[in-house]
Amino acid sequence: MANTLITPTIIAKEALMQLKNNLVMAQLVHRDYSREYVKVGSTISVRKPVKFVASNGATRSNQDVTEGTVSVAMDKQKHVSWNFTSQELTLTIDEYSERYIKPAAIALAQQVETDLCGLYSSVPNWVGTAGTTPSTFLALGGARQRLIENVAPMGEPLNAVVEPGAALQIANDLKTLYQPEKTRTALERVRVGKYGGFENVYEAQSIVNHTVGPLGGTPLINGASQISDSTPQANSQNLVTDGWTAAAASRLKAGDVITIANVKAVNDKTKQAYTYLKQFVVLSDVSSDGSGNATLSISPAIVTSGPYQNVSAAPADNAAITVVTGTASTAYPQNLCFHKNAFALVMADLDLPDGAPFKARESMENMSIRVVKQYDIDNDKDVIRLDILYGVKTIYPELAVRLTG
Numbered sequence: 001m002a003n004t005l006i007t008p009t010i011i012a013k014e015a016l017m018q019l020k021n022n023l024v025m026a027q028l029v030h031r032d033y034s035r036e037y038v039k040v041g042s043t044i045s046v047r048k049p050v051k052f053v054a055s056n057g058a059t060r061s062n063q064d065v066t067e068g069t070v071s072v073a074m075d076k077q078k079h080v081s082w083n084f085t086s087q088e089l090t091l092t093i094d095e096y097s098e099r100y101i102k103p104a105a106i107a108l109a110q111q112v113e114t115d116l117c118g119l120y121s122s123v124p125n126w127v128g129t130a131g132t133t134p135s136t137f138l139a140l141g142g143a144r145q146r147l148i149e150n151v152a153p154m155g156e157p158l159n160a161v162v163e164p165g166a167a168l169q170i171a172n173d174l175k176t177l178y179q180p181e182k183t184r185t186a187l188e189r190v191r192v193g194k195y196g197g198f199e200n201v202y203e204a205q206s207i208v209n210h211t212v213g214p215l216g217g218t219p220l221i222n223g224a225s226q227i228s229d230s231t232p233q234a235n236s237q238n239l240v241t242d243g244w245t246a247a248a249a250s251r252l253k254a255g256d257v258i259t260i261a262n263v264k265a266v267n268d269k270t271k272q273a274y275t276y277l278k279q280f281v282v283l284s285d286v287s288s289d290g291s292g293n294a295t296l297s298i299s300p301a302i303v304t305s306g307p308y309q310n311v312s313a314a315p316a317d318n319a320a321i322t323v324v325t326g327t328a329s330t331a332y333p334q335n336l337c338f339h340k341n342a343f344a345l346v347m348a349d350l351d352l353p354d355g356a357p358f359k360a361r362e363s364m365e366n367m368s369i370r371v372v373k374q375y376d377i378d379n380d381k382d383v384i385r386l387d388i389l390y391g392v393k394t395i396y397p398e399l400a401v402r403l404t405g
Contacts, residue, residue: 006096008360012371014097015386016362018105019369024204025116025336026109028159029343030395031366043071044346044391070235072346072393078111080104081385083376104386108369112345113206115392117161119343120208120334120402121255122394124281124299125150128404130212130326134162134335135169140196143337143401150398151268152339157199162335166405167203170195198337207333213252213285215328216245217292219321221260226315228301232308236283237301241321244288251294252286252323255334257402258298261320264312268398273312279324281397299397326404333405342400347390 020027055061082100091099127142128134140160147158162170174195195201220243228237244251252258259277266273280298288294304314326332350370352359358373370387394400 006091006093008358008371008373009362010093011096011101011384012360012362012369014093015101015105015371016364016367016369018097018102019109019388020365020367022106022109024113024202025161025206025343026112026345028161028202028338028340029116029345030340031345031347042074044074045071070393070395072344072391074346074348074389074391076115076391077350077387077389078108079385079387080107081383083379083381083383085382100384101386108386108388110206112388112390112392113204114208115390116343116345117204117206117208117334117336119392119394120210120336122281122283122299123336123342123397123400123402124257124279125398125401126257126279126324126404127401130330130332130404133169133405134166134403136173137196139403140170140198140201140337143403144197146401147337147339147399149265149267149274152399156339158197158337158339160196160198160201160335160337160403161204161207162201162403163207163333163405164203164205166333166335166403167201170201207335209331210255210325210334211253211331212323212326212328213256213282214250215323216247216249216251217243217288219243219251219294219323221315221317221319221321222293224314224317226302227304229303229305231301232303232306234301236297236299239280239296239298239302239315240293241296242291242293243321244292244294246288246290246292248287248290250285250287252282252296254282254284255325256282256323257325258282258296259322259324260315261322262313263302263315263319266309266312268310271309277322278311335403335405336400337403338400339396341396342394342398344393344395345390346392347388350387350389 125146127146128139144158152158219241222240222242226239228234257279259279263278264273265276265278283297283299286294286296300310303310347367349361349363349368352361353372356372361370373382373384375382
């Protein structure tokens with residue numbers, strides 16, 4: 001019996017299923033805001049919760065309510081298109097999917113994954129040893145410890161996505177445990193699963209390398225009282241520095257992480273200082289001037305008091321700055337460990353073009369894909385195009401940790 005012609009709806013349904021099946025990190029992040037915005041370039045504003053501190057005694061102590069927001073731009077429209085003949089529409093959907101839809105969906109999924117993994121550059125929390133592949137329970141446990149210290153919700157899943165080399169090393173570490181089923185899975189499939197306090201440790205093909213800036217000199221804080229206590233909900237601030245090599249040249253890259261002498265991290269609830277220094281991420285590339293001065297845009301903003309306090313003390317004038325992300329001009333993989341609310345993936349429905357008779361759009365679980373076919377009369381060929389529209393954003397950077405390799 002002849003095969004039924006493959007329709008646009010059939011292609012769209014199959015493409016959406018294949019897209020979903022090939023996403024890893026996208027399944028682990030926040031997607032509740034998806035499908036509300038349909039135009040390229042539109043934005044969504046996500047509210048961040050208010051923070052309060054408990055007051056003492058019977059006398060009422062009112063606190064100002066200040067909500068922060070983060071905007072997610074719907075600026076990523078990605079597509080895959082291919083030529084085919086009308087006869088190929090008579091293939092079974094399984095045959096057509098294997099030849100065309102699955103490879104196209106994999107390409108789209110890899111782009112989404114790469115964009116999500118690229119959000120590492122807005123995450124200030126960094127653990128591990130640059131140049132050493134994470135390979136042990138303690139390596140993963142150190143990332144989880146930092147998440148818990150940053151008040152990741154207790155009892156809610158934490159996940160990790162790591163590059164294949166790290167997945168192999170961690171799976172190999174499982175051989176030392178007396179857990180036959182987990183050990184067998186690790187040996188047969190290089191699959192880690194639940195380990196180190198994480199709901200799952202996933203092997204990912206889209207982990208992004210970070211290349212440390214060229215550096216140079218002995219950077220210092222230039223001027224005291226560089227804090228944001230008056231705007232505690234600010235996501236970032238400028239930091240004036242000097243002491244870089246006295247030449248107009250590149251010094252830092254977006255994603256570099258720095259610490260400042262005697263500026264320690266604090267517990268978000270008790271405000272007691274931890275033993276380690278607070279980490280700040282550089283948000284944009286930095287160059288020094290001819291005198292070795294440079295202004296850095298960093299996150300988080302430095303807050304020394306109140307409910308949003310995040311450091312033990314303000315940076316002192318001439319306090320030493322240390323770049324912790326590794327050796328100058330060297331690349332290191334940035335594995336990610338996180339709570340789902342650290343990052344957002346917002347996918348939206350694309351409009352169906354009026355002039356295309358062969359078209360369809362399918363949505364499922366806050367994911368959406370569009371298929372359109374056009375006939376190329378000049379070359380006697382049909383062209384099919386799959387499109388997705390989405391935006392990615394770091395919402396709560398404190399709920400993520402970079403585990404360097």
